Amino acid sequence: MSPTVKNTMLFAIVALLIALVGFMQSWNSALVIVNMGLISAIMALGVNLQWGFAGLFNVGIMGFVALGGLAAVLVGMPATPGAFEAGGWTILGAFGFAVVAIFAVVFVRARMAPGLARKLVVLGMLVAGFFVYRALFDPGVESVEAINPASTGYLGGLGFDEGLWVTLAWPVGGLFAAAAAWVIGKTALGLRSDYLAIATLGIAEIIIAVLKNEDWLSRGVKNVIGMPRPTPFEIELQNDPAFVERAAGLGFTAVEASTLYVKLLYAGLFLIVLLILLWMAQRALNSPWGRMMRAIRDNEVAAEAMGKDVTARHLQIFVLGSAICGIAGAMMTTLDGQLTPGTYQPLRFTFLVWVMVIVGGSGNNFGAVLGGFLIWFLWVQVEPMGLWLMELITSGMADGSPLKAHLIESAAHMRLFTMGLVLLLVLRFSPRGLIPER
Amino acid sequence: MSSDPYSDRGNKDLSLGNPKGMGTATPVTSGGRAAPAPGGPFLIGEAMTGGYGSGPDILHECTIAVDRGEIAVIVGPNGAGKSTGMKAVFGMLNLRAGHVRLDGEDITALSPQDRVAKGMGFVPQTSNIFTSMTVEENLEMGAFIRTDDIRPTMQQIYDLFPILRDKRWQAAGELSGGQRQQVAVGRALMTQPKVLMLDEPTAGVSPIVMDELFDRIIEVARTGIPILMVEQNARQALEIADKGYVLVQGRNAYTGTGKELLADPEVRKSFLGG
Amino acid sequence: MDFLNAFIALSNFVIIPAVAYGSQLALGALGVTLIYGILRFSNFAHGDTMAFGAMVTVLMTWFFQAQGVSLGPLPTALLALPFGILGCMLLVLVTDRAVYRFYRAQKAKPVIFVIVSLGVTFILNGIVRFIIGPDDQRFLDGERFIISARTFREMTGLREGLAFKTTQGITIVTAVVVVALLFWFLNRTRTGKSMRAYSDNEDLALLSGINPERVVMVTWLIVAALATTAGVLYGLDKSFKPFTYFQLLLPIFASAIVGGLGNPLGAIAGGFVIAFSEVTVTYAWKKVVTYIVPEEVAPSGLLQLLSTDYKFAVSFLILLIVLLFKPTGLFKGKAV
């Protein structure tokens, strides 16, 4: 079987699996899987760019995804009335001061001769700066957070909440993630393998900690809910006689038609994003640029000696890959309609994406996309599978036996168990991933 | 940048699947049974045919043999299959045809591990030292299967390669190219094998050390231990060789005593650099 | 001015807890570091291996308790520990056979191992919850304190109390003993050296007559012992709950990495760095300072550098700073 045929078949199988959900459960369920599958595929693409192309072990995906989510809030939510007057400007002023202070420190450092005196002055400036900053920052924060804390209590955003304008949040999410990645890359890319991994993991945790605790920014753990979306609301459609009529014409009830319609719209938007990114990644991979990246991945020392600026290239690809994760993060928050920092867990947002990349086949863009769909499908669908498994096992047992009760009780935990089993099976039969690098 | 310019694991990242220490050959798996096969030289790889994994055959009915007390040298162009032949003899390659016999015993089905236990010692051409371990530990690992006192042998190695004594507590990965080569040979000598196989032991060592090394090899051989080696310093090597093989494209092209091969103008011109 | 009370307060709330927590992390990190050092991958299943070993121990402890067996002031769990270790050894050997061995033969890349170990994590997760359930389980008995805060106050007449738990004591002692043993084992014994050789260059190890499968097995056995011990000590000190063992993985990895992967001493150092940074940076110095300075200038604020919300972030920040200056950890770990 030629690779192309095999790959097409793999995609067809995943499509079939999702279609099965459509037939056996509902097309709404199938489309939910498709939509999250598309987002997962984009994340996997970003990670594959970093790992598969350049060998950067980034385990901070969660942080970039969360930053994308933040962008969705800052772009889409309306500004909280009075928040800026109350303390917003003070907060921005405090940031301004911080920037000036840092520049001052850098300036002084450059002007003074090295030695104990310089160290003391720099340290003194930093400490004093920190306290002044806190003195400016804290009251601002306090007054912003005091504005109706149960439902606002934060600055709010730019209020792009009209139709497709909402999608502006996606590239902005990419930019946020890219900016963060640039800073991280500048400092941490000197690290190797697992050291880089734990560093990025730590940074992701720090990003989440900020999102959880800086209520003035995005309400912290109180969550931002009811975010604008690019598609119409189902209720609106259901109340629109024209839509209901057309749905009826096609043989759907209003509820069915509206829910499917909205999901299809999302799917279309996400698909466009995925296709653009996939096209860009494919082109880049199959070009001298891709060759250079592979060379760097193979042997940094030699690539450096052959005139390739390894550090710059690493930074470039780190920023790009992270930006893609940021875009996906913003898309996901738009789809969820809410930002809930507490849900950002490494297992779900970092390691699951890694599983997608590896199972799909690292170094291969199509592999990453396939992995994204497949693993997401499993993540959602193994629960019924686990239950089914348990029922199968217990079918022979007497009703009311404690063991049977215990087994059924444990069914929910079988989700992870089954997930693990499937993962091991896939990797057993295809250790380099389903669509390996050529 | 890397603080270790010798690091041959490019992207110093194991996760990248650097194949270091992970050859692509599929070795013979454990559990084969050795069967006696009478007669013949002490070690012989006979009519070996095989290649890497499922790739094309590299060796074609290639025969290499060495007897007690002898030095056999394999020469040939780059990529001729010399190292492959050595690996085949050592069981690091699945042969499609041919046999390997040691002391009259057919060991074709034995794993490399079992061959070590049978007293075969081997210095591969590349990645032939434990880079993260000290020089002394490298030597100790060479003597891993020995149960007797290894200190005298170690002293001999240090006498042979004095520089290693100075560097005994240093990680072998931090040594210079030639020093690493000395460690590699030292490690093999520590084994006190019944037969010694060396893949380009003199690559990168200075003339004075090369002389020492050849001297030592002669000494070892004259104690009765057969030595099979691949060499690109072919003229020096053939001068001390009892037997020489010229391999070309995985086939025996010329075979003879060292002197004969040295004297053959065709061989000189094509393989020994004139 | 009351330096004694200040010091006791500091010991009670910073030094002792951090040392004990550091030892717990270190014990976990030792297992992680060993797998990384010898088998060369980051084992995500370590947390759940700890949980499994601890679970067996818990069950055995309950059994002993039901039989009326006890160790007097020491927790009965110590008696059950060997059984836990045995159970855990069995588990890891079975997993190695069933799972990892295949990828070793395939010479799979370490990242594949990492992902595979994630799969193993999921499965262990299910098994442990299946057997013992997701809840907290208590199995601690014996004397809870070597010295409790109240006893200390009564004994010394000081205002501040100093508490030292039996489990803390056991943890610290075990950590020290284990690391010394492991260091000696790896650097001085033949088997230990052969394990390092295997980790350095598998093929060459083979050529030296080292049996790879034996090395792998010994490694897993040691790891099982370490994991169970760490898991049980942690469970005794806090409580046994499957979910926390997975959560423990993050600080454990952080410890192993700051210390330098593959280095047992590093694991210890790393454990303390992480523990101390978590505990000290967010500490509110009010109490301590109040004891030291004259009453008139006693602080009204908390004197807290950062709120505890950021304790995790801070420990990671410190980790980052360490790595920036020492890219392969404090003890020059492996960066393969």
Next chain:
Amino acid sequence: GGHAKEVKLGVLIGFTGPIESLAGPMASGAELAMQEATDSGKLLDAAKVIPMRADTGCIDNGLSTSNGERLIAEGVHGIIGGDCSGVTGAILQNVAIPNGMVMISPSATSPGLSTVEDNDLFFRTAPSDAREGEVMAEVLQDRGVTSIALTYTNNDYGKGLADAIESNFKKIGGEVTIVAAHEDGKADYSAEMGALASAGGDILVVAGYLDQGGLGIINAALDSGAFETFGLPGGMIGDSLPANVGSALNGSYGQIAGSGGEGIEKLTAMAGDAFDATSPYTPESYDAAALFMLAMQAADSTDPAEYGPKILEVANAPGEKIYPGELGKAFDILREGGDIDYVGASAVELIGPGESAGTYRLIEVKDGENATIGFK
């Protein structure tokens, strides 16, 4: 109208994840009500009520939404859930509202959910934390506490509750020495303990979960001798806490949503050994399931659009008071067009946007057990 012989109710809560140990009893509670209804044979046309479990992971929006869709696809007539406030919002917005499905959460207590746009589809049998803050402040005042240290689990529940406690306690003149968050499921709470101890206070109020960080904090406090008495809001009330902590917890006190011992006692009796009916939010889960079925009976329909508006009617006065185990009786009354006031296990009284009014049971730990010492 005509209706199926089967009524399906989804139980969409966090069987895995941070509150996995609460989920089991919660689901059992809900299923007990369903079983009771089925056994009574009086619901609609002797319909069989079938529970369908699905997982939210407590914190996984994507999983919750997918599972919500799956439940809809399987044709549930109502959803009991979500559990944690975060995912509850996600399910509400992405599943319930678009599909016009009614949702009753037994445990999502975030004040933010009071004001969320819900098309009258969302109800909860647990009160908003805003209310608990007031109650807790009063309890503290009654006990003569003047200063507290306050720690909360770092999520919308903990944060909202802590805010409410802090502001209410300050309003009545109390001092809050420190408000420190703790993360659940972490290995160690020494850092939090250090800060809390240093700040000091008469008691330590722990707005957390009893088998999560809350337990860890209390253990750390007792071990180091920093605090001896604890204030325990709803998330900390449950049998496992005194059992896990031991006698040192005696004297600590708090409150949990719930009223008249009668309801809960009945439920406990019904549950027997099968599950722990006093486990947090288990009574509320029972009540959520009961409310669904009662509303269906009142509307004589399983269509959310029809029974949805009945929920407030059956939950509140006027009418005959209904306790656990009396569902059959209630069905009869409703069939005959009568009126009921469902009290259930947690003293259900729905107010405003359809959430529990919040009567609280005051608890004090005595002899290693939670003892009810009054109501507020």
Next chain:
Amino acid sequence: MIVVDDLHKHFGGFHAVDGASLEIEKGMITGLIGPNGAGKTTLFNVIAGVLEPTSGRVTMDGEDITGLPPHTLFHKGLLRTFQIAHEFSSMTCRENLMMVPGYQSGETLWNTWFGRRRIADEERALKAKADEVLEFLTIEHLAEQKAGQISGGQKKLLELGRTMMVDAKIVFLDEVGAGVNRTLLNTIGDAIIRLNQNRGYTFVVIEHDMDFIGRLCDPVICMAEGKVLAEGTLDEIKANEQVIEAYLGTGLKNKDKVGA
């Protein structure tokens, strides 16, 4: 062309390069010899920017290049090979060569999306060039073979081949000969001479094969213990007592034992 001034490189307490000063003349093929561990490779690494010197200065055409990163030096025309082959093991031999030239327009991401035509043209030229080099090295049959799967000597050839892909000003060859067949080495020697004469490359060659050094190099520098021991023509060097004692030796002692 290159001036090394009192260069030191210490590893902990060990002085691998210990005050070496030397000058490399433009247009010459300079030989660098010395015992194992003399510091030759370390010296290369410092000059080529792989290692930071502990102290000292390196200048190239009067410009201070101390501590510049390797990729910058590459673009200044300074190339080097590695003593232990540093191939890109998962890429084919041809790709190993094609990736070498700097400033390829296809290395800019923008062009990979919107500049396909130009890239295609450049690629064709590069491929032709790479094939030419492969053929010269007698490994044209390995063009599509992964570089990780070729023999030890072939890797060294590839190493050399990379320096032939661009117009270099100065090339540092670290033991290209070790492991290379002597007949082929002669051909390589010829090529080096040709590159030197026709294209004006300057070479610095580390080798332990005196025949090879003798054929190519003038002058020859001998290092020992991190310092320059002697400098001159090969014959002068060969006559130097210290060099003989430290490096060249006096031949086999066991020659008599060689039988047959």
